[in-house]
Amino acid sequence: MSQGRNLLSLRWEDLGAFLFFSAAFVIPSGYSVGAVILLLGSLATLRIPDIKKVDARVWLLVGAFALYALFWSIDGLVRGEGIRELDRPVRFLLAAFVLIRLYNSPPSEVSVLLGISLGALAAGSLAVYEYYWVGVSRVNGFMPVNSFGMLAALYAGFCLSMVQVLRFEKAYYWVSLISIAGGLLAGGAALLSGSRGAFLTLAGLGVWLLAKELVRCGRWQIRLLIVVATLVAGIVVYTASGTSIKQRVDTAVVAATAYVVDGERIGVALPARIDMWHGGLILFLEKPFTGWGESGYQLPLANLVDRGVIADDHASGRHLHNQVIHVLATKGIVGVAILTILLAVPFWLVLRQTAVIPDKALQGCDKLDQSLTGELILIMLGAYILGGMTRVPLEHHSGVMIFSFGLILLITARPPRTAAGAA
DSSP states (O other), X not given: OOHHHXXXXXOHHHHHHHHHHHTTTTXXXXXXXHXXXXXXHHHHXXXXXXXXXXXXXXXXXXXXXXXXXXXXXXXXXXXXXXGGGGHXXXXXXXXXXXXXXHHHSOXXXXXXHHHHHHHHHHHHHHHHIIIIIIOOSSOOTTSOHHHHHHHHHHHHHHHHHHHHHHTTOGGGHHHHHHHHHHHHHHHHHHHHTTOHHHHHHHXXXXXXXXXXXXXXXXXXXXXXHHHHHHHHHHHHHHHOTTSSHHHHHHHHHHHHHXXXXXXXXXXXXXXXXXXXXXXXXXXXXXXXXXXXXTTTTHHHHHHHHHTTSSOOTTTTOSOOSOHHHHHHHHHHHHXXXXXXXXXHHXXXXXXXXXXXXXXXXXXXXXXXXXXXXXXXXXXXXXXHHHHTTTSOGGGSHHHHHHHHHHHHHHHHOBOHHHHHHHO
């Protein structure tokens, strides 16, 4: 079958992958549309022989997903936290099940790349509409504002990394064009969200992509031009009138400096987060191995307020605004170890440059395909680590879904000719 025909096919794997990434921002819980298609397709087509064919490397990732999901679920049930705490971890089990099926019938790489590009365009377009037409001060689409900002930054990193790797390859020319527009618009959406966590994520991914580009460029004149152009673009974005970017960055710097140097509290958000991190670490030291639980930490945190150890701003908040500190306080050392495994396994797979699709399915593929999906996985891991410094992405449905299902799609995605051949 020709590549052109494959691009136009409506295999459930391709449709699910495309809609998962492209619809993430356009409707409430838009990422669930593609995920449901992938889950139903896997339920309808998975056979016992398919399970027997799964490679050990795939089982390693399935095991990491299952370990995280089971520990979080059992911990919540034992502590009496109710069914609500099962919702997010169960999604990792569903993603692991879909991964087993996609191993034998991978989605087309083009469906994933186009889905990401159009999803980035949708995020940026929605942000422009909300900010300039509706008049909101911080855009958020259909998500909490911090989630929207971080995921928009992730999509921007995806798109710019795609352009960097593809470099307008003939077979991906239109994907590259759309990715440029998507990357710029998604980056703008992250900035217009006003989320300082999104700023940090966007900046961190930008530095990574810039460093890679500088390494690739052999001539020092080109390297200098890239650096100067990047600095100019950053200054323009920072000083742009009509946005709150400069004001929020300046406020964060002043508030952090005053709090650390003089103990003075300027504003609410940033001093409150520092207090919450401080309080979370104190709670961890009191129960270092098991933690206090998702709901159990709030009362001892309030006691720290009563004792004057921390201020009362947001002390009753659901999360501690740092992924690692939150897990330390709620799940202890064991929880952080499992979280580390969850992030380390895909990173290990990328470092080893191994593909989880059978070798026979890779015949005729060049290194470009493996390099691209590997780069996108690194971008995702980097975004969640950076974003997790000021928020808890894995405590939100959007963060869990994009990470779990997005990761399995990036790991299994293959060029159309191999996706069809492996089915």
